[in-house]
Amino acid sequence: MGDCVSLDLSCDQALNQTCNCLFGDRNYIHMMKANLDALETAMQELREKRDDIARKVSIEEDKGLEQLAQVKGWRSRVESIDSQVSDLLKSRETETKRLCLFRYFSKNCISSCKYGKDVSKKLIEVKELLSKGIFEELAEKKLAAKVEKEDIQKTIATINNKFEDEFEVVIWVVVSKDLQYKGIQDQILRRLCADKDWEKKTEKEKKKLIGNNLGRKKFVLLLDDLWSEVDLNKIGVPRPTQENGSKIVFTTRSKEVCSDMEADDKLQIDCLPANEAWELFRSIVGEDTLKLHQDIPRLAKQICEKCYGLPLALNVIGKAMSCKENVHEWHYAFDVLSTSSHEFPDMEEKILSVLKFSYDGLKEEKVKSCFLYCSLFPEDYEITKEELIEYWIGEGFIKGKRDEDGSNNKGHVIIGSLVRAHLLMECEEHFKPAVKMHDVLREMALWIGSISGKEEEKQCVKSGVKLSRIPDDIN
Template sequence: MGNCVSLDISCDQTLNHACGCLFGDGNYIHKMEANLKALEKAMQELEERRDDLLRRVVIEEDKGLQRLSQVQGWFSRVQCVGSQVNDLLEANSTEAKRLCLFSYCSKKCITSCNYGKKVLNMLKEVEGLLAKGVFEVVAEKVPVPKVEKKHIQTTVGLDSMVEKAWDRLMKDDKRTLGLYGMGGVGKTTLLACINNRFFQVVNGFDVVMWVVVSKDLQNEGVQEQILRRLCLDKEWKRETESERASRIKNILNRKKFILLLDDLWSEIYLNKVGVPPPTRENGSKLVFTTRSKEVCKDMEIDVMMEVVCLSKNEAWELFQQKVGDNPIKSHHDVLPLARKIAEKCCGLPLALCVTGKAMACKETVQE
């Protein structure tokens, strides 16, 4: 009679299977309405929990904290599920019209069965999100950024000096660099360019610290600026200078750091501040600006670099940028006057910028 496969399925099994589809848990059609009501209620509870949680998060974020990734992930899943639930609820009226035999069957059985199955699965997903939406902690301190980028206006003639300073600083045998030059020559801008270079290429450093020293600033002021970069808590404000130094040392001993000191007027003793000396072993670096070459010698640095005034052409280019085209082109006698004014600034960027801005609103030869 040929190869014949015998299916040994009893009548009882067939009947049980049929009854299960019509009356048991597998009847997605009959349970559709009940599951839809349960889904609608569960979704409402989920949205209420989302709103309560969001209020908590906003309060913490207003304190400067950052929401946890798991909290943000939960919000995202709730939003996604909410959209899917809305689609199912909108399709309910169409599916309800297809029901027959006291909602045990449908005019389109397969379609209604698939819809009912989606409703049940979505109900389970919403209930799962409700269970997971309980968070004791919703936000934490924002991690300290490795580098804080400095705003720099358009520069002229600094690119070569930045490259020169960067190349010297990045040599493995060089740990410290001193930038010296007269006031207004562009030392701070040069230091800011170096800072921003670290922003682009961190090179394995853990933190870059910018500290403005100035003439009368004491160790306490230097410590506060460093601690503000390293810690968000304010406990250190009640500590003594030696206690702050110990705190700074404990933190920086575990980091490969860059310390940028702007406007140094005299030797600063790093051990009193709490800064470990940069060495080949810790891989850290120190860069500072000063008006005095003697300060560079007192700090016993590896490399000294003088920041010089701009060349005649560079000075004229910077002056033109600050004045703008309109004043210079307003009268044929203005151009030679403008060149004479630029020359009197002797290539000093600060003088060129201040004078150029002052001339930007002048329109006549007399002015």
């Protein structure tokens, strides 16, 4: 008797579930086709919204902004459900063919009921993602973008913000010292083309593609960090004219490159003034760190002064000090920067080695020797050009006698080369033409001189340590 009752209950439960599947509120079989149509429509709408947001995010990222985490998460969930829906729709034809009796029944009720339930579930998920795909903001400023913007407004974020309304497309290309035309073409095409078909093309085909694309647009092209002339025709970039309204902007450390590129307008970027340098340094270090000890703000200002307004130094040294919580670490950092700055963390790798590119760009060894010689003068020392040339002749860097016009002219040519490379700055000493060296560049020159001096047994310089005897590390 007990077994009979148990069997009756099991049959009732099975019957109830079957009836609910066929006739209840969740009639997965009867509603299957309608839900499939609705799912296909909703999924297409979701894909279009995803693509629209992706394009907007790309524009924001070009401005130096960073995609919000909630936007990134939403896009990831859309990609996941897109794949799931695609797999589900592959069985559409098979499952709908099983339906019969006005789609109230199926030739395989269990399979159709399960499939219909999955379709209904995915439809709800897609609609939920559609409703959540409305964002007031897609991206936000990130620290790197802020630092770069302060860094003499020389980044893609600044360029986009200034020109996005005036130009159809803004392109930023990092050229660097090792000039490769293929690399420049690739960076331009990544900005211009949504697909990656161009990757299979030859350099000549890429040139034609760039020309056809930019020829129809009003564009601005920023070539960052030029060390030599770039042949725009070889890349495929059409020349800007008053008619097309396009512009080409480039940054370089060499005035000679400006001449080679036939620049119409030249703007020299100077180091930051003291107040702006401090604001940048303070923002990188962080207010929380500055508040850890009453002496840290004073030490921070002293360390900031050791950067001499150079954004590269402010950025690197500021990041290094942002995690220093002990006031003794700040005292030590100031002492190192005051005596042996090349020993400061990241100084050699991220500051001196970067500045050394300008030194490496000097074509003649005697010009390099003349530059290194200038580091032997005290900080901020202004030396007249005539006096400096006499020293160079005396050291044998320039052949000839002091009163010979040829030797004197050669000296002025070398000074001109160093000024155009921004390794020396022109000034006046008692109304006479003079030059001086930026303090950070002087540190770089002393660093180079010390390294090469040890290797070649020529010279070894220790700056600002008030030597009273020969150092132990000099044999």
